[in-house]
Amino acid sequence: MGRDQARLELVAAELPGKVHAWPVDLSDRHKLHAAIADLPRRFPELSIVINNAGIQIEANFPDGSAWSRRADLRRETAVNLDAVVALCAGLLPHLAKQPRAAIGNVTSGLAIAPKRSSPVYCATKAGVRASRRAPTSTGSTPTLLPRRAS
Template sequence: MELTGATVLVTGGARGIGREMTRLLVGLGAHVVAVGRAPGPLAALRLEYGDRVSTEAVDLSDPDAVDAFGDELPGRHPGLSVVINNAGVQNLCDFLTADARDSRPALRRELAVNLDAVISLSTGLLPHLSSHSSAAIVNITSGLAIVPKASAPVYCAAKSAVRTFTRSLRYQCEDGAPHIRVIDAVLPLVDTEMTRGRGQGKISPAQAAQAVIDGIRRDRAEIYIGKARLLPFLMRLSPTLGYRALRNG
């Protein structure tokens, strides 16, 4: 897929993997619409890239704000042809020790960012993307969508749901709008703020971003990155071993 000259939406585009994707896309000659919530990182992007990047402050945990943003975006950026749903949050939660009432707001926000916003933007922007001769929706998932870990049940569930949603949407586009690619990018453990102090063998945000962009350009329907490439083989060989491997990750 040709990204030079394209307008690309990147949620979470001012931090971590999203910021690295913004950098790579600008380097390829794309215009990036970077979504974030914190004003500081968004301002830093504008300072670094000038008019090659447009920034949008959106709270992706607020469904009404997400819907309004998706409705208004095509009017502000009619050239938009690629949507990368990258933003994500992860809460560690032990349901046996946590207070259920206290935990609910954070867990609902986690679902809103990781699942509801992905579905809202993907489906809400689909009519606009259909008007382009070549378009793509790229949903960033995780190896934890395939093999969950004990400490982040809601994150794993949301990523698994996004993975299933992405496949079903791909089927619909293959049948009714084959010029729209629908891509699932499956990440391993990446060294970001979200994973700080946890896990070993992480890849860098730059490595993750490069693999995603390379996969888009090569028209890959599924992009398995780093150690996540091993998961389909491991789960076919021995699901029990696969589940055990990441259970306490």
């Protein structure tokens, strides 16, 4: 899944039969939730999810210019953090049924060493980093699911 149809098709062409080009705007929660509901139906053997989407908006908060970019900053939060949380929460029940499954959440070094020009990006990546370390009710981490008993 991704927002750029042409780039998705290039990757799918390089890996025929292994990659399916599926354009989804992760900042649109209705489209995201529909995709999450549809993923297990389209791919019943889905066992690995890699959350790698990210956008970075430069915004200067001290000079007030960030206010003019608030729609971009909301989109940045939606893609970088909200979509990751939704994908993990929405797909964990399906993944837990697989013999082996994993979720990989890609963050950034800026999660621990933020830069001044992209504070929202750094905060969203720190949020993803923190959420992937939070224990689940099974005591495992969300990034690796325990093996299902055969």
